[in-house]
Amino acid sequence: MALKAKKAETTYVEPAPEVYEAVEQIVAPIKKINPVKKDDWVIKDRLYELTSGKKPLVFTLPTVHSDSKSLLWFDKEKGYQRELRYATNQQSCFVDEQEGQCTYGRIILRNGILRVPKEQVALQKLLSIYHPFTLDGIIAEYKPEVMAENEVDWIELELEALNLAKVLSADEAEAILRVEFGSKVSSYSTSELKRDLLIFAKKQPSLFLELARxxxxxxxxxxxxxxxxxxxxxxxxxxxxxxxxxxxxxxxxxxxxxxxxxxxxxxxxxxxxxxxxxxxxxxx
The missing domain is CATH 3.30.250 (Rec A Protein; domain 2)
Structure with missing residues:
Protein backbone atom coordinates (compact mmCIF):
# COMPACT_ATOMS: atom_id res chain seq x y z
CA MET A 1 0.00 0.00 0.00
CA ALA A 2 1.50 3.24 -1.08
CA LEU A 3 2.08 5.82 1.59
CA LYS A 4 0.88 9.38 0.91
CA ALA A 5 3.59 11.95 1.21
CA LYS A 6 2.96 14.23 4.12
CA LYS A 7 2.44 17.76 3.01
CA ALA A 8 5.14 19.94 4.40
CA GLU A 9 3.79 22.60 6.68
CA THR A 10 4.86 26.08 5.78
CA THR A 11 5.10 28.84 8.31
CA TYR A 12 4.38 32.39 7.19
CA VAL A 13 6.92 34.79 8.52
CA GLU A 14 5.92 38.47 8.37
CA PRO A 15 8.69 40.44 6.78
CA ALA A 16 10.45 42.85 9.03
CA PRO A 17 9.52 46.47 8.45
CA GLU A 18 11.94 48.42 6.33
CA VAL A 19 14.06 50.83 8.32
CA TYR A 20 14.87 54.07 6.59
CA GLU A 21 17.89 55.89 7.85
CA ALA A 22 17.22 59.57 8.41
CA VAL A 23 19.53 61.62 6.28
CA GLU A 24 20.02 65.23 7.31
CA GLN A 25 19.88 67.49 4.33
CA ILE A 26 22.52 70.17 4.50
CA VAL A 27 21.37 73.37 2.90
CA ALA A 28 23.96 75.99 2.23
CA PRO A 29 23.03 79.33 3.84
CA ILE A 30 21.83 81.96 1.45
CA LYS A 31 24.29 84.80 1.29
CA LYS A 32 22.84 88.26 1.60
CA ILE A 33 24.06 90.17 -1.34
CA ASN A 34 24.49 93.83 -0.50
CA PRO A 35 23.10 96.08 -3.17
CA VAL A 36 25.79 97.53 -5.31
CA LYS A 37 26.41 101.10 -4.28
CA LYS A 38 25.92 103.21 -7.32
CA ASP A 39 28.89 105.37 -8.08
CA ASP A 40 27.60 108.85 -8.67
CA TRP A 41 30.88 110.02 -10.12
CA VAL A 42 30.24 111.75 -13.44
CA ILE A 43 32.69 111.03 -16.23
CA LYS A 44 33.61 114.40 -17.72
CA ASP A 45 36.49 116.79 -18.27
CA ARG A 46 37.24 118.88 -15.18
CA LEU A 47 38.99 122.14 -14.45
CA TYR A 48 40.81 122.94 -11.21
CA GLU A 49 41.98 126.35 -10.02
CA LEU A 50 43.64 128.11 -7.12
CA THR A 51 41.02 129.61 -4.83
CA SER A 52 43.20 132.61 -3.96
CA GLY A 53 42.62 134.10 -7.39
CA LYS A 54 46.37 134.31 -7.99
CA LYS A 55 47.79 132.91 -11.21
CA PRO A 56 51.42 131.86 -10.76
CA LEU A 57 53.18 130.47 -13.80
CA VAL A 58 53.79 127.15 -12.05
CA PHE A 59 52.14 125.78 -8.90
CA THR A 60 53.06 122.20 -7.99
CA LEU A 61 51.01 119.92 -5.74
CA PRO A 62 52.58 117.11 -3.67
CA THR A 63 51.90 113.69 -5.17
CA VAL A 64 53.67 111.33 -2.71
CA HIS A 65 53.38 111.15 1.07
CA SER A 66 56.47 112.28 2.98
CA ASP A 67 57.47 113.67 6.37
CA SER A 68 57.48 117.21 5.03
CA LYS A 69 54.28 116.93 2.98
CA SER A 70 51.58 114.71 4.40
CA LEU A 71 49.39 113.00 1.82
CA LEU A 72 46.90 111.05 3.93
CA TRP A 73 43.13 110.74 3.90
CA PHE A 74 41.09 109.43 6.84
CA ASP A 75 38.67 106.71 5.74
CA LYS A 76 35.72 106.72 8.17
CA GLU A 77 34.46 103.32 6.97
CA LYS A 78 37.82 101.60 7.43
CA GLY A 79 38.71 103.60 10.52
CA TYR A 80 42.26 104.61 9.61
CA GLN A 81 44.28 106.98 7.49
CA ARG A 82 45.08 105.86 3.97
CA GLU A 83 48.14 106.95 2.09
CA LEU A 84 47.64 108.73 -1.21
CA ARG A 85 49.89 108.61 -4.24
CA TYR A 86 49.44 109.80 -7.79
CA ALA A 87 50.57 107.16 -10.28
CA THR A 88 49.73 107.57 -13.94
CA ASN A 89 49.43 103.81 -14.54
CA GLN A 90 47.09 103.03 -11.63
CA GLN A 91 43.31 103.12 -11.41
CA SER A 92 43.28 104.27 -7.81
CA CYS A 93 44.99 107.06 -5.90
CA PHE A 94 45.23 104.91 -2.73
CA VAL A 95 48.53 103.12 -2.15
CA ASP A 96 46.80 100.07 -0.66
CA GLU A 97 44.80 99.60 -3.88
CA GLN A 98 47.72 100.04 -6.29
CA GLU A 99 49.40 96.98 -7.75
CA GLY A 100 52.70 96.39 -9.50
CA GLN A 101 55.21 98.98 -10.45
CA CYS A 102 53.99 102.56 -10.29
CA THR A 103 54.79 105.35 -12.69
CA TYR A 104 54.75 108.52 -10.67
CA GLY A 105 53.22 111.63 -12.15
CA ARG A 106 53.37 115.36 -11.39
CA ILE A 107 50.45 117.68 -10.71
CA ILE A 108 51.15 121.19 -11.95
CA LEU A 109 48.76 124.12 -12.19
CA ARG A 110 49.91 126.59 -14.83
CA ASN A 111 48.63 130.14 -14.59
CA GLY A 112 46.53 129.00 -11.65
CA ILE A 113 44.54 126.31 -13.46
CA LEU A 114 44.76 122.63 -14.43
CA ARG A 115 42.56 120.83 -16.95
CA VAL A 116 42.15 117.09 -16.36
CA PRO A 117 40.51 115.03 -19.15
CA LYS A 118 37.73 112.57 -18.36
CA GLU A 119 40.03 109.59 -18.98
CA GLN A 120 42.12 110.41 -15.88
CA VAL A 121 39.49 109.49 -13.29
CA ALA A 122 42.00 108.62 -10.55
CA LEU A 123 43.62 112.03 -10.79
CA GLN A 124 40.24 113.76 -10.86
CA LYS A 125 39.08 111.95 -7.72
CA LEU A 126 42.37 112.74 -6.00
CA LEU A 127 41.94 116.45 -6.72
CA SER A 128 38.17 116.65 -6.18
CA ILE A 129 37.83 114.56 -3.01
CA TYR A 130 40.97 113.41 -1.24
CA HIS A 131 43.92 115.76 -1.71
CA PRO A 132 44.82 117.83 1.41
CA PHE A 133 45.09 120.98 -0.72
CA THR A 134 41.46 120.47 -1.72
CA LEU A 135 40.32 119.84 1.86
CA ASP A 136 42.24 122.94 3.00
CA GLY A 137 40.60 125.05 0.31
CA ILE A 138 43.81 125.86 -1.57
CA ILE A 139 42.49 124.42 -4.84
CA ALA A 140 38.96 123.67 -5.97
CA GLU A 141 37.13 122.21 -8.90
CA TYR A 142 35.58 124.86 -11.09
CA LYS A 143 31.82 124.33 -10.96
CA PRO A 144 29.91 126.97 -12.90
CA GLU A 145 26.54 125.74 -11.63
CA VAL A 146 27.64 126.18 -8.00
CA MET A 147 29.07 129.60 -8.76
CA ALA A 148 25.82 130.64 -10.41
CA GLU A 149 23.86 129.44 -7.39
CA ASN A 150 26.13 131.37 -5.03
CA GLU A 151 25.82 134.49 -7.17
CA VAL A 152 22.03 134.24 -7.12
CA ASP A 153 22.07 133.91 -3.32
CA TRP A 154 24.36 136.94 -3.05
CA ILE A 155 22.21 139.05 -5.38
CA GLU A 156 19.07 138.15 -3.43
CA LEU A 157 20.84 139.06 -0.19
CA GLU A 158 21.87 142.41 -1.70
CA LEU A 159 18.30 143.11 -2.80
CA GLU A 160 16.94 142.29 0.65
CA ALA A 161 19.50 144.59 2.30
CA LEU A 162 18.95 147.44 -0.18
CA ASN A 163 15.16 147.23 0.13
CA LEU A 164 15.45 147.44 3.91
CA ALA A 165 17.98 150.29 3.75
CA LYS A 166 15.61 152.22 1.51
CA VAL A 167 12.83 152.37 4.13
CA LEU A 168 14.89 153.02 7.27
CA SER A 169 14.64 156.37 8.97
CA ALA A 170 17.57 158.75 9.37
CA ASP A 171 17.93 157.81 13.04
CA GLU A 172 18.03 154.11 12.21
CA ALA A 173 20.54 154.75 9.44
CA GLU A 174 22.73 156.71 11.85
CA ALA A 175 22.56 153.91 14.42
CA ILE A 176 23.76 151.34 11.89
CA LEU A 177 26.45 153.51 10.33
CA ARG A 178 27.79 154.50 13.72
CA VAL A 179 28.82 150.88 14.28
CA GLU A 180 30.84 150.98 11.05
CA PHE A 181 32.11 154.58 10.91
CA GLY A 182 32.02 155.80 14.51
CA SER A 183 31.02 159.22 15.84
CA LYS A 184 31.68 161.11 12.59
CA VAL A 185 28.22 160.12 11.33
CA SER A 186 26.77 162.70 13.73
CA SER A 187 27.81 165.42 11.26
CA TYR A 188 26.25 163.69 8.23
CA SER A 189 23.24 165.17 6.49
CA THR A 190 20.17 163.05 5.83
CA SER A 191 21.20 162.57 2.20
CA GLU A 192 24.69 161.52 3.22
CA LEU A 193 23.28 159.02 5.70
CA LYS A 194 21.00 157.51 3.06
CA ARG A 195 23.77 157.31 0.50
CA ASP A 196 26.31 155.70 2.82
CA LEU A 197 23.67 153.32 4.18
CA LEU A 198 22.82 152.07 0.69
CA ILE A 199 26.50 151.63 -0.14
CA PHE A 200 27.05 149.75 3.13
CA ALA A 201 24.01 147.52 2.45
CA LYS A 202 25.30 146.68 -1.04
CA LYS A 203 28.89 145.95 -0.02
CA GLN A 204 28.17 144.07 3.22
CA PRO A 205 24.54 142.92 3.04
CA SER A 206 24.90 140.19 5.66
CA LEU A 207 26.42 142.53 8.27
CA PHE A 208 23.91 145.25 7.42
CA LEU A 209 20.93 142.93 7.95
CA GLU A 210 22.40 141.68 11.21
CA LEU A 211 22.79 145.23 12.54
CA ALA A 212 19.41 146.36 11.23
CA ARG A 213 17.65 143.49 13.02
Missing amino acids: DENTHLRNVGVKATEEGIITLSPDQRTFTYGQTGRKIMTIPFDEHPYSALSAFFKTDEGMEVYKAIEKRLK
Whole structure:
Protein backbone atom coordinates (compact mmCIF):
# COMPACT_ATOMS: atom_id res chain seq x y z
CA MET A 1 0.00 0.00 0.00
CA ALA A 2 1.50 3.24 -1.08
CA LEU A 3 2.08 5.82 1.59
CA LYS A 4 0.88 9.38 0.91
CA ALA A 5 3.59 11.95 1.21
CA LYS A 6 2.96 14.23 4.12
CA LYS A 7 2.44 17.76 3.01
CA ALA A 8 5.14 19.94 4.40
CA GLU A 9 3.79 22.60 6.68
CA THR A 10 4.86 26.08 5.78
CA THR A 11 5.10 28.84 8.31
CA TYR A 12 4.38 32.39 7.19
CA VAL A 13 6.92 34.79 8.52
CA GLU A 14 5.92 38.47 8.37
CA PRO A 15 8.69 40.44 6.78
CA ALA A 16 10.45 42.85 9.03
CA PRO A 17 9.52 46.47 8.45
CA GLU A 18 11.94 48.42 6.33
CA VAL A 19 14.06 50.83 8.32
CA TYR A 20 14.87 54.07 6.59
CA GLU A 21 17.89 55.89 7.85
CA ALA A 22 17.22 59.57 8.41
CA VAL A 23 19.53 61.62 6.28
CA GLU A 24 20.02 65.23 7.31
CA GLN A 25 19.88 67.49 4.33
CA ILE A 26 22.52 70.17 4.50
CA VAL A 27 21.37 73.37 2.90
CA ALA A 28 23.96 75.99 2.23
CA PRO A 29 23.03 79.33 3.84
CA ILE A 30 21.83 81.96 1.45
CA LYS A 31 24.29 84.80 1.29
CA LYS A 32 22.84 88.26 1.60
CA ILE A 33 24.06 90.17 -1.34
CA ASN A 34 24.49 93.83 -0.50
CA PRO A 35 23.10 96.08 -3.17
CA VAL A 36 25.79 97.53 -5.31
CA LYS A 37 26.41 101.10 -4.28
CA LYS A 38 25.92 103.21 -7.32
CA ASP A 39 28.89 105.37 -8.08
CA ASP A 40 27.60 108.85 -8.67
CA TRP A 41 30.88 110.02 -10.12
CA VAL A 42 30.24 111.75 -13.44
CA ILE A 43 32.69 111.03 -16.23
CA LYS A 44 33.61 114.40 -17.72
CA ASP A 45 36.49 116.79 -18.27
CA ARG A 46 37.24 118.88 -15.18
CA LEU A 47 38.99 122.14 -14.45
CA TYR A 48 40.81 122.94 -11.21
CA GLU A 49 41.98 126.35 -10.02
CA LEU A 50 43.64 128.11 -7.12
CA THR A 51 41.02 129.61 -4.83
CA SER A 52 43.20 132.61 -3.96
CA GLY A 53 42.62 134.10 -7.39
CA LYS A 54 46.37 134.31 -7.99
CA LYS A 55 47.79 132.91 -11.21
CA PRO A 56 51.42 131.86 -10.76
CA LEU A 57 53.18 130.47 -13.80
CA VAL A 58 53.79 127.15 -12.05
CA PHE A 59 52.14 125.78 -8.90
CA THR A 60 53.06 122.20 -7.99
CA LEU A 61 51.01 119.92 -5.74
CA PRO A 62 52.58 117.11 -3.67
CA THR A 63 51.90 113.69 -5.17
CA VAL A 64 53.67 111.33 -2.71
CA HIS A 65 53.38 111.15 1.07
CA SER A 66 56.47 112.28 2.98
CA ASP A 67 57.47 113.67 6.37
CA SER A 68 57.48 117.21 5.03
CA LYS A 69 54.28 116.93 2.98
CA SER A 70 51.58 114.71 4.40
CA LEU A 71 49.39 113.00 1.82
CA LEU A 72 46.90 111.05 3.93
CA TRP A 73 43.13 110.74 3.90
CA PHE A 74 41.09 109.43 6.84
CA ASP A 75 38.67 106.71 5.74
CA LYS A 76 35.72 106.72 8.17
CA GLU A 77 34.46 103.32 6.97
CA LYS A 78 37.82 101.60 7.43
CA GLY A 79 38.71 103.60 10.52
CA TYR A 80 42.26 104.61 9.61
CA GLN A 81 44.28 106.98 7.49
CA ARG A 82 45.08 105.86 3.97
CA GLU A 83 48.14 106.95 2.09
CA LEU A 84 47.64 108.73 -1.21
CA ARG A 85 49.89 108.61 -4.24
CA TYR A 86 49.44 109.80 -7.79
CA ALA A 87 50.57 107.16 -10.28
CA THR A 88 49.73 107.57 -13.94
CA ASN A 89 49.43 103.81 -14.54
CA GLN A 90 47.09 103.03 -11.63
CA GLN A 91 43.31 103.12 -11.41
CA SER A 92 43.28 104.27 -7.81
CA CYS A 93 44.99 107.06 -5.90
CA PHE A 94 45.23 104.91 -2.73
CA VAL A 95 48.53 103.12 -2.15
CA ASP A 96 46.80 100.07 -0.66
CA GLU A 97 44.80 99.60 -3.88
CA GLN A 98 47.72 100.04 -6.29
CA GLU A 99 49.40 96.98 -7.75
CA GLY A 100 52.70 96.39 -9.50
CA GLN A 101 55.21 98.98 -10.45
CA CYS A 102 53.99 102.56 -10.29
CA THR A 103 54.79 105.35 -12.69
CA TYR A 104 54.75 108.52 -10.67
CA GLY A 105 53.22 111.63 -12.15
CA ARG A 106 53.37 115.36 -11.39
CA ILE A 107 50.45 117.68 -10.71
CA ILE A 108 51.15 121.19 -11.95
CA LEU A 109 48.76 124.12 -12.19
CA ARG A 110 49.91 126.59 -14.83
CA ASN A 111 48.63 130.14 -14.59
CA GLY A 112 46.53 129.00 -11.65
CA ILE A 113 44.54 126.31 -13.46
CA LEU A 114 44.76 122.63 -14.43
CA ARG A 115 42.56 120.83 -16.95
CA VAL A 116 42.15 117.09 -16.36
CA PRO A 117 40.51 115.03 -19.15
CA LYS A 118 37.73 112.57 -18.36
CA GLU A 119 40.03 109.59 -18.98
CA GLN A 120 42.12 110.41 -15.88
CA VAL A 121 39.49 109.49 -13.29
CA ALA A 122 42.00 108.62 -10.55
CA LEU A 123 43.62 112.03 -10.79
CA GLN A 124 40.24 113.76 -10.86
CA LYS A 125 39.08 111.95 -7.72
CA LEU A 126 42.37 112.74 -6.00
CA LEU A 127 41.94 116.45 -6.72
CA SER A 128 38.17 116.65 -6.18
CA ILE A 129 37.83 114.56 -3.01
CA TYR A 130 40.97 113.41 -1.24
CA HIS A 131 43.92 115.76 -1.71
CA PRO A 132 44.82 117.83 1.41
CA PHE A 133 45.09 120.98 -0.72
CA THR A 134 41.46 120.47 -1.72
CA LEU A 135 40.32 119.84 1.86
CA ASP A 136 42.24 122.94 3.00
CA GLY A 137 40.60 125.05 0.31
CA ILE A 138 43.81 125.86 -1.57
CA ILE A 139 42.49 124.42 -4.84
CA ALA A 140 38.96 123.67 -5.97
CA GLU A 141 37.13 122.21 -8.90
CA TYR A 142 35.58 124.86 -11.09
CA LYS A 143 31.82 124.33 -10.96
CA PRO A 144 29.91 126.97 -12.90
CA GLU A 145 26.54 125.74 -11.63
CA VAL A 146 27.64 126.18 -8.00
CA MET A 147 29.07 129.60 -8.76
CA ALA A 148 25.82 130.64 -10.41
CA GLU A 149 23.86 129.44 -7.39
CA ASN A 150 26.13 131.37 -5.03
CA GLU A 151 25.82 134.49 -7.17
CA VAL A 152 22.03 134.24 -7.12
CA ASP A 153 22.07 133.91 -3.32
CA TRP A 154 24.36 136.94 -3.05
CA ILE A 155 22.21 139.05 -5.38
CA GLU A 156 19.07 138.15 -3.43
CA LEU A 157 20.84 139.06 -0.19
CA GLU A 158 21.87 142.41 -1.70
CA LEU A 159 18.30 143.11 -2.80
CA GLU A 160 16.94 142.29 0.65
CA ALA A 161 19.50 144.59 2.30
CA LEU A 162 18.95 147.44 -0.18
CA ASN A 163 15.16 147.23 0.13
CA LEU A 164 15.45 147.44 3.91
CA ALA A 165 17.98 150.29 3.75
CA LYS A 166 15.61 152.22 1.51
CA VAL A 167 12.83 152.37 4.13
CA LEU A 168 14.89 153.02 7.27
CA SER A 169 14.64 156.37 8.97
CA ALA A 170 17.57 158.75 9.37
CA ASP A 171 17.93 157.81 13.04
CA GLU A 172 18.03 154.11 12.21
CA ALA A 173 20.54 154.75 9.44
CA GLU A 174 22.73 156.71 11.85
CA ALA A 175 22.56 153.91 14.42
CA ILE A 176 23.76 151.34 11.89
CA LEU A 177 26.45 153.51 10.33
CA ARG A 178 27.79 154.50 13.72
CA VAL A 179 28.82 150.88 14.28
CA GLU A 180 30.84 150.98 11.05
CA PHE A 181 32.11 154.58 10.91
CA GLY A 182 32.02 155.80 14.51
CA SER A 183 31.02 159.22 15.84
CA LYS A 184 31.68 161.11 12.59
CA VAL A 185 28.22 160.12 11.33
CA SER A 186 26.77 162.70 13.73
CA SER A 187 27.81 165.42 11.26
CA TYR A 188 26.25 163.69 8.23
CA SER A 189 23.24 165.17 6.49
CA THR A 190 20.17 163.05 5.83
CA SER A 191 21.20 162.57 2.20
CA GLU A 192 24.69 161.52 3.22
CA LEU A 193 23.28 159.02 5.70
CA LYS A 194 21.00 157.51 3.06
CA ARG A 195 23.77 157.31 0.50
CA ASP A 196 26.31 155.70 2.82
CA LEU A 197 23.67 153.32 4.18
CA LEU A 198 22.82 152.07 0.69
CA ILE A 199 26.50 151.63 -0.14
CA PHE A 200 27.05 149.75 3.13
CA ALA A 201 24.01 147.52 2.45
CA LYS A 202 25.30 146.68 -1.04
CA LYS A 203 28.89 145.95 -0.02
CA GLN A 204 28.17 144.07 3.22
CA PRO A 205 24.54 142.92 3.04
CA SER A 206 24.90 140.19 5.66
CA LEU A 207 26.42 142.53 8.27
CA PHE A 208 23.91 145.25 7.42
CA LEU A 209 20.93 142.93 7.95
CA GLU A 210 22.40 141.68 11.21
CA LEU A 211 22.79 145.23 12.54
CA ALA A 212 19.41 146.36 11.23
CA ARG A 213 17.65 143.49 13.02
CA ASP A 214 19.57 143.92 16.26
CA GLU A 215 17.54 146.00 18.72
CA ASN A 216 20.72 146.82 20.64
CA THR A 217 22.06 148.76 17.63
CA HIS A 218 19.51 151.54 18.17
CA LEU A 219 19.93 151.49 21.95
CA ARG A 220 23.70 151.82 21.67
CA ASN A 221 23.28 154.73 19.27
CA VAL A 222 21.03 156.53 21.76
CA GLY A 223 23.66 156.05 24.44
CA VAL A 224 26.48 157.36 22.20
CA LYS A 225 24.46 160.41 21.09
CA ALA A 226 23.47 161.18 24.67
CA THR A 227 27.14 161.07 25.66
CA GLU A 228 28.18 163.29 22.74
CA GLU A 229 25.56 165.88 23.71
CA GLY A 230 26.48 165.80 27.39
CA ILE A 231 23.17 164.37 28.57
CA ILE A 232 25.06 161.51 30.21
CA THR A 233 28.76 161.14 31.00
CA LEU A 234 31.09 158.18 30.79
CA SER A 235 33.84 158.23 33.40
CA PRO A 236 37.48 158.35 32.20
CA ASP A 237 38.06 154.79 33.40
CA GLN A 238 34.92 153.72 31.46
CA ARG A 239 33.43 152.13 34.54
CA THR A 240 30.47 154.41 35.30
CA PHE A 241 27.70 156.30 33.51
CA THR A 242 26.36 159.42 35.25
CA TYR A 243 23.95 162.24 34.41
CA GLY A 244 25.78 165.11 32.77
CA GLN A 245 24.32 167.95 34.83
CA THR A 246 23.87 166.43 38.27
CA GLY A 247 26.61 163.81 38.22
CA ARG A 248 24.21 161.27 39.71
CA LYS A 249 25.22 157.71 38.88
CA ILE A 250 23.14 155.85 36.32
CA MET A 251 24.92 152.51 36.31
CA THR A 252 28.22 150.74 36.91
CA ILE A 253 29.64 148.91 33.89
CA PRO A 254 30.36 145.22 34.54
CA PHE A 255 33.98 144.16 34.26
CA ASP A 256 35.22 143.25 30.75
CA GLU A 257 32.07 144.55 29.05
CA HIS A 258 31.84 147.28 26.44
CA PRO A 259 30.34 150.46 27.99
CA TYR A 260 27.63 151.03 25.39
CA SER A 261 26.73 147.36 25.14
CA ALA A 262 26.25 147.37 28.93
CA LEU A 263 24.21 150.57 28.68
CA SER A 264 21.94 149.12 25.97
CA ALA A 265 21.32 146.07 28.19
CA PHE A 266 20.54 148.42 31.11
CA PHE A 267 18.01 150.31 28.97
CA LYS A 268 15.98 147.09 28.66
CA THR A 269 15.51 146.75 32.42
CA ASP A 270 12.60 148.34 34.31
CA GLU A 271 14.84 151.01 35.84
CA GLY A 272 16.76 151.56 32.63
CA MET A 273 13.58 152.00 30.58
CA GLU A 274 12.74 155.18 32.53
CA VAL A 275 16.25 156.50 31.97
CA TYR A 276 16.03 155.67 28.27
CA LYS A 277 12.71 157.52 27.85
CA ALA A 278 14.10 160.58 29.61
CA ILE A 279 17.24 160.59 27.43
CA GLU A 280 15.26 160.08 24.23
CA LYS A 281 13.01 163.06 25.01
CA ARG A 282 16.03 165.31 25.53
CA LEU A 283 17.62 164.11 22.30
CA LYS A 284 14.54 165.20 20.35
